[in-house]
Amino acid sequence: MNFDKPLDGWFTYLAWNIDLQLRGPFVKASTRREHYQEHLVHIAEELRKEGAVTAHALEVTMVVPVDGGPRYDVALLVHAGDEVRDELVRRTSALGFPTPELATVARNAGRFGDTEGQEGEILLNHFAGDAVPQAAVEAWASISEWYARTLGVDNSTLLEFTGDTPILIMNYAVLPGKAIPFLAGQVLRPSFYSVVRKQLHEAGIAPFPLIARRLDG
Numbered sequence: 001m002n003f004d005k006p007l008d009g010w011f012t013y014l015a016w017n018i019d020l021q022l023r024g025p026f027v028k029a030s031t032r033r034e035h036y037q038e039h040l041v042h043i044a045e046e047l048r049k050e051g052a053v054t055a056h057a058l059e060v061t062m063v064v065p066v067d068g069g070p071r072y073d074v075a076l077l078v079h080a081g082d083e084v085r086d087e088l089v090r091r092t093s094a095l096g097f098p099t100p101e102l103a104t105v106a107r108n109a110g111r112f113g114d115t116e117g118q119e120g121e122i123l124l125n126h127f128a129g130d131a132v133p134q135a136a137v138e139a140w141a142s143i144s145e146w147y148a149r150t151l152g153v154d155n156s157t158l159l160e161f162t163g164d165t166p167i168l169i170m171n172y173a174v175l176p177g178k179a180i181p182f183l184a185g186q187v188l189r190p191s192f193y194s195v196v197r198k199q200l201h202e203a204g205i206a207p208f209p210l211i212a213r214r215l216d217g
Helices: 031-049 085-094 133-151 179-187 190-203
Strands: 010-016 054-063 074-080 102-112 122-129 156-162 169-174 205-214
Touching: 010 085, 010 156, 031 054, 031 074, 031 085, 054 122, 074 085, 085 102, 102 133, 122 133, 133 156, 133 169, 133 179, 133 190, 133 205, 179 190, 190 205
Parallel strands: none
Antiparallel strands: 010 074, 010 102, 054 074, 054 205, 102 156, 122 169, 122 205, 156 169
16 A cells, blocks of 8 residues: 655644534434534635635534544534644634634644545544554554445545544544445454454554544635
8 A cells, every 4th residue: 555755744633522412323413513613614714715725614514423532513523734733722712712622733644545535424533542652653544445345445644643532533524425324344354353353453552433534625
């Protein structure tokens, strides 16, 4: 499998639990959340005008039921030349946002395909555990081959977080179709357990996936 050169610059990832209520794995609609989403879309637009490479407001639509995973319903993902975490925490706080559930900075540790050039449902797969970051990155590279071959995943942008955060890495990708068939395509295949889950277990990391959509195109 061919991997592309990692992207330069920094990714800043902020996430909030504004009004997370679930019906099964699906996030219920919320008028309170809509108010904050409008602010995030506006901030993302401003950041792009200010020179950010990309900036996306994200709405979480599904929380895959895995114990211990992140619980939030809106997020902001920014790729820029510099770290902008503290600035974004200040800007969102001034608009009435609560303290973020996550406020992290990351480097692009690996990628393939064009995540930004595609539309569709977004996978935000967080990985946590006792592994060192390099081992987590190597595990992502190994299982990426299975996802590409078996489920037709043709893009991934891997974020390796820095600083004090329980999340080691996050796979940011556009799904090849709808989320439910994609998730079912994993758990119904024996090779998912013998290849993917086995390699993650050996690396000492566990996946915590969320499904989201971009609010700003």
